[in-house]
Amino acid sequence: MVNLAVIGAGIGGCSAAYFARKYLPRSKVTVYETEDRVGGRVFTKSEGEMRKELGAVFFNPSNRTICSFVEEMELEVVKRNREPTGFAVWNGTEIIFKSSQSMFYEMLRLIARYxxxxxxxxxxxxxxxxxxxxxxxxxxxxxxxxxxxxxxxxxxxxxxxxxxxxxxxxxxxxxxxxxxxxxxxxxxxxxxxxxxxxxxxxxxxxxxxxSTYSLKDGNITLPRKLLKDSGAKVELESKVESIEKTPEGSFRVLVGEKASVFDAVIIATPLEGAGLQLDGVSTSQLRPREYQSVFINVMKGIIDPDFFNLKPNKLLPTILTSPGADPITHISVQKSKSNQPWVTVTSKEPLDTDFLGDIVKNGRSILNHSWSTAYPIFRPIERLPPICIDKGLMYLNSIESAAASLESSAFAALNATLMLRNDLS
Ligand SMILES: Cc1cc2nc3c(=O)[nH]c(=O)nc-3n(C[C@H](O)[C@H](O)[C@H](O)COP(=O)(O)OP(=O)(O)OC[C@H]3O[C@@H](n4cnc5c(N)ncnc54)[C@H](O)[C@@H]3O)c2cc1C
Structure with a gap:
């Protein structure tokens, strides 16, 4: 019997718990999560008929680990880019590129330009x-x-x-x-x-x-289902403060005043924002990474064309930006059959209400969320840090030095569980 702790109930931690059930069948798994909810950077919010993914939005058919979960659990997916919607690029002063709605014309135009x-x-x-x-x-x-x-x-x-x-x-x-x-x-x-x-x-x-896909009932259904099927014990609102390697080679996990001992631990959260101390193990190969903050504001309303120096009805539903538009990185419109559209303004820094009011005419704020550690500021690196920090201690989010996605965390979870199985046998 392997007594395993998983730290974090995002897609990585939930995948690790699921894989432990599959590949370490004689294991007893406890998942610790700081928040009062499962999912981490997968966060689906709904209001009436409208649903918004405030974290991870899509995956694609090359994401083999995620697609195999979807298949095994028979989850329903929706294709995201069903219709060509068109996009514009804004440089902070003016629109510098506008795509056409016709795919054929667009292809000809793009080939001529590039x-x-x-x-x-x-x-x-x-x-x-x-x-x-x-x-x-x-x-x-x-x-x-x-x-x-x-x-x-x-x-x-x-x-x-x-x-x-x-x-x-x-x-x-x-x-x-x-x-x-x-x-x-x-x-x-x-x-x-x-x-x-x-x-x-x-x-x-x-x-x-x-094509890219999302889950029909919200992306949050995946981590929830993985955790349910894993049969793991889940401790919400339980922030792990330290993990200490004991002289016997097991791990002492401290949550508040309570310490528990495990044979193995999988850390499934970036250490940079976890407030988690590691004792008795070498962390010299884990260089701290800088993380990007992301601010999401969802408003009911209509984008003001004046803000973009455009005539009415000349705006496209997706506005990408070039560096001159900082801190705004993206604006998108989600249409609704019965309601005013939802406009999402995404930025690297918080935006004040007056400024948001200039972008969305008579807008009413309905959702907002800030991610303080959304994903690393990705820099070239010579070698990826290890997943195996010590015998029996795995760190999934090492992979974020290369990429941060649903797939990368789930893939790292599979790799870590299989390495753990080798380690423990
Ligand atoms: C705005 C945004 C959009 C994105 N869009 C996409 C997308 O479209 N497609 C895609 O594939 N990816 C996307 N990503 C990236 C993707 O969401 C993440 O890479 C992935 O969800 C990370 O999963 P994880 O389980 O490794 O980490 P997390 O989801 O961060 O999970 C870690 C969990 O650990 C918990 N935790 C932290 N510290 C402790 C502690 N000390 N004790 C206990 N628990 C702790 C946290 O509360 C959290 O729940 C996006 C991310 C953001 C922020």
Whole structure:
């Protein structure tokens, strides 16, 4: 019998509990969670007929671990980009690019503007998808550290360099990078420059590599279901303050005044925001990362075209931004059959009510959320930090040095559980 503690009930922790049931069948699992809810950076909020994902929004068919959960649990999915909706790019003063609603016309126009860049981009994505498939099969053959998996499939070249440098070296023009790729990356990572290459690549596959999906009943259904099926004991409102390795090689987990001892621990939260101390183990390979804050304001109302120097009815439902529009990174409109639309303004810094009022005419705030540690500010790195910190102590969110997504946390959870099984056998 293995007595296992999982710290954090986000998608990573819930996946780890689920995999422990599958691959460590003689284990007893306790999941500790600071908040009074499961999900972490998966956070679905509903109001009437409208639903909003305040955290992770979509996944794609290349996300093998997430897709296998969806299949095993028979969860219903919705395709997100069903209709071409069009987008504009705003530089803080004016709209610098506007897509057309017609896909055919749009393709012709983009090919004329960016020459062969778009075709090259498709080839890069195709090749990268092939390497990622190899990475999954290597993990299946033998679980190993992430850096070994990445180096074994030549994917490490992506996290070692900035994304734009990787693309330039592969023949993508500066114009396409600056006018389209950077604004798209700003929606996803709120980052302007020196974005780590693998973070860029994984998002490029997500947004440009085919359809994307969400769960019909809200993304929150996935971590909830994983946890339920794991049969783990869940301790909500239980912040783990320290994990200490004992002389016998087990781990003393402290929550408030209460200490419990476990044979193994999986840490499933970034240490940077966890307020969690590690004692008796070496953490020299875990360099602290800088995290990005993200602020989300959802309002009922209509975008004011004057704010963007446009005529009425000339705005498109998705507004991407270039660095001149900081701190706003993205504005999107969600239509409703019976109600006023919802306008979501996403920014890197809090926005004051007057400023939001300038963007959304007669807007009424309905939801807002701030993520203090949304995802790392991704920088190129030489080698990924380890998942296995010590025998019996795994750290899933090491993977966030390369990418932070539903898939990366679930993938790291599978890898960590399989490494733990080897460690303990
Ligand atoms: C605004 C936003 C949009 C995003 N969009 C997407 C997207 O469209 N697609 C995608 O794939 N990914 C997206 N992501 C990234 C994705 O949400 C995360 O990478 C993923 O959910 C991380 O899961 P996790 O379980 O590793 O960490 P988390 O979800 O952060 O879970 C960690 C949990 O641990 C808990 N915890 C922290 N410290 C302690 C402690 N000391 N003791 C006990 N519990 C603790 C936390 O409360 C939290 O619940 C987005 C993220 C954000 C913020």
């Amino acid at each position: 020459k062969l860049g778009l075709l090259k981009l498709r080839l890069i994505i195709k090749e990268a998808k092939g390497k990622i498939r190899t990475l999954y099969s290597k993990e299946g053959e033998r679980p190993m550290e992430l850096w070994e998996l990445f180096e074994g499939t030549n994917l490490d070249m992506w996290y070692k360099k900035p994304f734009d440098q990787c693309l330039l070296e592969m023949g993508i023009g500066r114009k396409l990078i600056d006018e389209i790729i950077t604004p798209v990356m700003r929606i996803i990572y709120s980052q302007n420059a020196n974005l780590g290459g693998f973070a860029g690549l994984s998002s490029l596959i997500g947004v440009y590599g085919g």
